[in-house]
Amino acid sequence: MKTGIVFAGVGGQGVLTASSILGVASLKAGLNVVMSEVHGMAQRGGVVVTEMNIGDAHSPLVGRGEADIIVGFEPVEAYRVLSKAHPGTHVVVNVEPIVPISASLGNAQYPEVQMLLDRMNNLKVYPLEATQIARDLGNVITANIVMLGALSAIPGFPVPADSIKAAIMDKFPKSVHEINLKAFDKGAEQVRKLA
Amino acid sequence: MKHANILIDEPGHKEFLLGNEAIVRGALEAGVDFASTYPGTPSSEIGNVLFYISKKAGMYFEFSTNEKVAMEVSAAAAISGLRAMVFFKHVGLNVAADAFMSTAYIGTHGGLVVITADDPSMHSSQNEQDNRYYAQISGMPMLEPANAQEMKDFMKYAMELSEKIGTPVLFRTTTRVNHVRGIVEYGPLGEKRGKGKFIKNPNKYVPIPANSRRMHLELLERIEKAREEANHSPLNRIELHGGEIGIITSGAAYNYVADFVEKYGLKANILKLGMTHPFPDELVAEFISSVNKVIVVEELEPYLEKNTRTLAQMRRIAVPIYGKLDGYFPRAYEYNPDLIRETFSKILGEKFETEVYSPDEIELPPRPPVLCPGCPHRATYYAAMMALKQLKIKDAIITNDIGCYTLGIQKPYEMADYLLCMGSSIGTAVGFSKATEQKVIGFVGDSTFFHGAIPGLIDAYHNNANLVYVILDNRTTAMTGHQPHPGLPMNGMGEKAPYVDIEKLVRGIGIDFVRTVDPYDVNATIKVFKEAIKHEGIAVIIAKRECALLWDARRRKQGEWWVYEINQDRCTQCGLCSDWLACAAIFKRVDEDGKERVYINDALCDGCGVCATICPFNAIEKKVIR
Known part of the structure; x- marks a missing residue:
């Protein structure tokens, strides 16, 4: 048994941080985990994708049809990785767009978010305002933890929320534990409402 | 992972580690005394971890000025009896190649491991050369780990192998091993040797022709000794699945093959090679004789495949072999689970179904990598662009270099017309200034300037070139994750260090037109650019402003x-x-x-x-x- 997860977003949104927290949480929960990330040029503003298999797997990459869960930190980036999904894949998606330069310079058009969501048929889609929730909590960079919370509430998710919370506390200094745990719970609450 | 966790002295402890972090753990378990590097993706995090822990671990570590220097520094440590590792990205080995080749001839006393981090698919590189051929050209034994646990385990093996045979060992990794995270179980930490002792023996260590002729024969003997090792190494193992198909694979490709065989219950035995040079001829001959079909799965060049085919011909083993040379597997880009499934379908004439979701086609706006918000290079490029516009110069040739700032290639700046390699911005600028009548502007980062542009700048001065050279001094090696360089008052062990003043260095060459500007002061920067462009001869602009990410991190910490x-x-x-x-x-x-x-x-x-x-x-x- 394995659970294939694809995280997709924009550099600066904390995609790498969130996915490696989940990796540590998997270890804490006694689960095998392999994850792949790409570092390099341009840390902010470009596409960031990490892939992860929890359970019986050697490959750190998720093949087409092997993503059981997609965590989209940004609507267009969520859509871009849908070819990894299978019918019924859970898609958690932060609905706040980050418009790329290509659209600002008029070389491309940013699609309507609602249209993107509407086209995600045959999938279990959980749209949420992760960035806005984080902004309301007082720090927009905790949006990635809102997303982790959301992910944890998907029915049948293999990693227990407590392990993820423990990994969050390992990762950050005490001073920001409270805001991050709040962000986590808010995210989980949103998905529970939709599930 | 917290950096200190790499030092936990508790065999059996488990951590979720990046492949590059696991390499450091393996080196520590091997008792490594000494390490050097020039940062380059996908190898960079090895150095980042050592930056934090080397002092605590009681070892020496430096960010060398470039890969050649790094190779030389570690070679000297190893010949003095210490265990040393030197690491860089694949193209870094091109820079180090001269020193690297000689170390193969001279050999070593202390373990010497040379890590090359190849980048199939070129996630952050100018090419995807397969450095396994460096093992062949140099005669060094080579290991190819496939996951984070093997990164650790193979490092220890590599050090021991190096000392046993008396040769440096090439440790060949790829992005999908360096940048993979997995669970790693620790072994005990190794003993350190502290200081080495160099025992003079010029006949053995100085490759003048009379010595080199003998050294080459000794090298060939070492290769045969290492081949014996490869034939019996536990790093080369056979996984039996009771089949008549034999798969030979190594490195990252193994992971996709293993999952595929498991998922579809394919009756195929897998020869998983971890030590791939010298080629384990006896082992492979026995393996391919035991099956009626051989499939070789490896990324990039047909290194294992050619060796297997040669062996089959020499031993008269008439088994069909499938790979790249017959067009089944591609020779470009990294592999993935889909490619393995599809190619096996073609070879075996069998369908391996998987249920795939097909999203509606929607045109999505592309999101290529861009300079970060706040990046001082953006301000510099904006100023250069505006200066050229105001002077109505349209055909200026812009040579660029390797770093985040290469992204200046994008619209609207379009500040990259020609690029070869680290430091090439200046040599190529000299060439253009001599070969054409066009204005030439070169851009180089601070770390890249130290790495490989100084000889070029001396060339420009000595040969009276007419060009503008811009040193983008963001006070760090940004692209690879903010390592220090010789222009900063800190070394690879986090200690206070003497630094090189770039402006003084440039003036020291004899260049008169040198201006240091703050790119955030855009209007002043545009003015300096215009002056420099109009200047006859060499004009050097130093655009000095700290990388925005460092500035951000500091302010976030301060709560501002x-x-x-x-x-x-x-x-x-x-x-x-x-x-x-x-x-x-x-x-x-x-x-x-x-x-x-x-x-x-x-x-x-x-x-x-x-x-x-x-x-x-x-x-x-x-x-x-x-």
Whole structure:
């Protein structure tokens, strides 16, 4: 048994941080985990994708049809990785767009978010305002933890929320534990409402 | 992972480690005394971990000026009896190749492991050369780990092998091993040797021709000794699945093969090679004789495949072999689970089904890598672009170099016309200035300047070149994750260190036109660019401003944060900030009234204020968050 997860977003949104927290949480929960990330040029503003298999797997990459869960930190980036999904894949998606330069310079058009969501048929889609929730909590960079919370509430998710919370506390200094745990719970609450 | 966790002295302890972190753990378990590098993706995190832990671990570590120096530094440590490792990205081995080849001839006393981090698919490289051929050309034994646990385990093996045979060992990794995280179980930490002792023996260590002729024969003997090792190494193992198909594979490709065989219950035995040079001829001959079909799965060049085919011919083993040479597997880009499934379908004539979701085709806006919001290079490129526009120069040749700033290639800046390798911005600028009548401007980063541009700048001066050379001094090696370099008052062990003043160095060559500017002061920078472009001879501009990410991190720590926002009452939507500065945080949106307006994304803005500086209508305002 394995659970294939694809995280997709924009550099600066904390995609790498969130996915490696989940990796540590998997270890804490006694689960095998392999994850792949790409570092390099341009840390902010470009596409960031990490892939992860929890359970019986050697490959750190998720093949087409092997993503059981997609965590989209940004609507267009969520859509871009849908070819990894299978019918019924859970898609958690932060609905706040980050418009790329290509659209600002008029070389491309940013699609309507609602249209993107509407086209995600045959999938279990959980749209949420992760960035806005984080902004309301007082720090927009905790949006990635809102997303982790959301992910944890998907029915049948293999990693227990407590392990993820423990990994969050390992990762950050005490001073920001409270805001991050709040962000986590808010995210989980949103998905529970939709599930 | 917290850096200190790499030092936990508790065999059996488990950590979720990046492949590069696991390498460091393996080196520590091997009792490594000494390490050197020049940072390069995908090898960089090895150095980042050592930066934090080397002092505590009681070992020496340096960020060398370039890979050749790094190779030389570690070779000397190893010949003095210490265990040493040197690491860089694949093209870094090209820079180090001269020293690397000689170490193969001379051999070593202490373990010497040379890590090459190859980058199939070129996630952050100019080519995807397969450095396994460096093992063949040099005669060094080579290991190819496939996952984080093997990164650790193989490092220890590599050190021991190196000492046993008396040769440096090439440790060949790829992005999908370096940048893979997995669970790693620790072994005991190794004993350190402290200081080495060099025992003179010029006949053995100085490759003048008379010595080299003997050394080459000794090298060939070592290769045969290592081949014996490869034939019996536990790193080369056979996984039996009771089949008549034999798969030979190594490195990252193994992971996809193993999952595929498991998922579809394929009756295929797998020969998983971890030590791939010298080629384990006996082992492979026995394996391919035991099956009636051989499939070789490896990324990039047909290294294992050619060796297997040669062996089959020599031993008269008439088994069909499938790979790249017959066109089944590609020779470019990294592999993945889909490619394995599809190619096995073709070879075996069998369908391996998987249920795939097919999203509706929607045209999505591309999101290529961009300079970060706040990046000082953006301000410098904007200034250069504006200076050229104001001087009405359209055909200037822009040579660029390797770093984040290569992204200046993008619109609207278009500040990269020619690029070869680290440091090439200056040599190529000299060439263009001599070969054409066009204006030539070269751009180089601070770390790259030290790495490989100084000889070129001396060449420019000595040969009277006519060019503008811009040193983008962001006070760090940014692209690879903020390592120190010789221009900073800190070394690889985090100690206070003497630093090289770039302006003094440039003046020391004899160059007179040298101006240091702060790129955030855009108007002053445009003025200096215009002056430099009009100057006859060499003009050097040092655009000095710390990398925005370091600045951001410091302010976040101090709890200070501000962003900029557009005052829509004053904004005329002229587009100077969105279309010409083109900051990644600035975007346009069509509002409900149908009008398009420029906005700043508060989640991306880092508060540099360059947009506010250039705004002709004072419409961009600072907003303090905390």
